[in-house]
Amino acid sequence: DQQVKQNSPSLSVQEGRISILNCDYTNSMFDYFLWYKKYPAEGPTFLISISSIKDKNEDGRFTVFLNKSAKHLSLHIVPSQPGDSAVYFCAASALSGNQFYFGTGTSLTVIP
Amino acid sequence: EAEVAQSPRYKITEKSQAVAFWCDPISGHATLYWYRQILGQGPELLVQFQDESVVDDSQLPKDRFSAERLKGVDSTLKIQPAELGDSAMYLCASSLALRRAETQYFGPGTRLLVL
Numbered sequence: 001d002q003q004v005k006q007n008s009p010s011l012s013v014q015e016g017r018i019s020i021l022n023c024d025y026t027n028s029m030f031d032y033f034l035w036y037k038k039y040p041a042e043g044p045t046f047l048i049s050i051s052s053i054k055d056k057n058e059d060g061r062f063t064v065f066l067n068k069s070a071k072h073l074s075l076h077i078v079p080s081q082p083g084d085s086a087v088y089f090c091a092a093s094a095l096s097g098n099q100f101y102f103g104t105g106t107s108l109t110v111i112p
Numbered sequence: 113e114a115e116v117a118q119s120p121r122y123k124i125t126e127k128s129q130a131v132a133f134w135c136d137p138i139s140g141h142a143t144l145y146w147y148r149q150i151l152g153q154g155p156e157l158l159v160q161f162q163d164e165s166v167v168d169d170s171q172l173p174k175d176r177f178s179a180e181r182l183k184g185v186d187s188t189l190k191i192q193p194a195e196l197g198d199s200a201m202y203l204c205a206s207s208l209a210l211r212r213a214e215t216q217y218f219g220p221g222t223r224l225l226v227l
Contacts (some may be wrong), residue, residue, distance in 0.1 A: 004154070032212050043116070043203055043218030044155070089154050093212050099168060100216075102154030 003027045004092050006103035014111050019077040021106050023090035026071065030092040034100065035064060035075050038087045047088075048075070080110045114138040116219035118204050124225045130192035133222045137186070137206030143167075145216060146179055146189050147203040155203055161187065162210045194226045 005024045013019045023033075031052035036044035050057040050064045050073065057064050063076045077084055087107045091100040117136040125131050137144050142163055147155035158177065159169040163184035172179065176195070181187040191198055201221045207214040 006154075036218075041220065043205070043220050045218070046215045049213070091154070097168075098160065098210055098212060099157050100212075102156070104152065104154050 002104070003030075004090060004101045004103040006088075006090060006106050008106050009104070010107040010109070012109045012111060013080045015082055016079045019075075019080045019084065019108055019110065021075040021077075021088050021090075021108065023073045023075075023103055024071060025073075025092050025101075027092070027094065027101075028071070029094040029096065030071075030101075031095055032093050033064070033066065033073050034091045035062075036089045036091065036102075037084075038089065038105070044089060077108075080108075082110045082112050084108060085110050116204055116206055116217050118202075118219035118222055120222055121220060122223050122225075124227065125194050126227050127196055128193040130190065131194050131224060132191075133189045133202050133204075133224075135187045135189070135204030135219060137204070138217055141206035141208055141217075142184075143207045143210045143214070144181055144187050145205040145207075146187070147205065147218075149201040149203055149221070151200070158189070160210075167210065191224075194224075196226050199224055199226045 034049045035047040037047050038044040066073045087105045089105045091102045093100045144161040146158045149155045159172045159179045160167045161181045179189045203221045205216040205218045207216045
């Protein structure tokens with residue numbers, strides 16, 4: 001049973017435009033969320049996090065938005081750069097445990 | 113910059129054989145994780161160590177999988193016997209401490225193919 005879902009397997013965006021990656025979750029106990037980026041032949045790399053006490057967290061070109069009522073989070077990349085081309089995973093965890101549940105990933109391609 | 117090391121990077125084996133994967137976490141990281149990532153899916157936690165102790169192995173198929181971190185530093189994940197469905201990427205990660213806010217640093221993974 002997939003508790004974290006990324007329904008878009010792939011996304012293509014022109015360089016300089018905004019990339020929006022979406023993630024939905026089903027477990028209402030999840031209160032801490034992460035985004036990871038993964039290049040081919042490498043392990044995932046931490047990108048940005050957000051706690052449920054916030055609805056937005058920003059780090060440079062990357063902003064994560066959390067909509068708790070909709071159980072939805074999104075990652076915005078502005079402006080998108082070719083080096084952002086990678087697979088992006090969202091992950092969620094509940095206060096009661098240390099385990100993170102990962103989505104299936106979205107492959108982002110930024111076209112020069 | 114310190115990295116998590118994993119070996120081998122690739123492993124091909126026949127079903128019913130034994131395989132072992134090794135992970136060396138970032139120096140000073142007390143928490144170590146093993147994940148399995150099946151093609152097209154996200155990483156799934158198999159086992160989590162705090163120093164040499166297992167914190168969570170609820171997702172580890174214990175009839176065939178075993179993991180150890182004897183001295184609280186490097187770790188070995190073993191599968192015996194391997195099955196076709198074990199073909200996946202096995203990722204190791206480490207973090208400074210057992211806290212959700214601690215960043216997990218992932219190694220490059222071991223890609224296993226069971227024939």
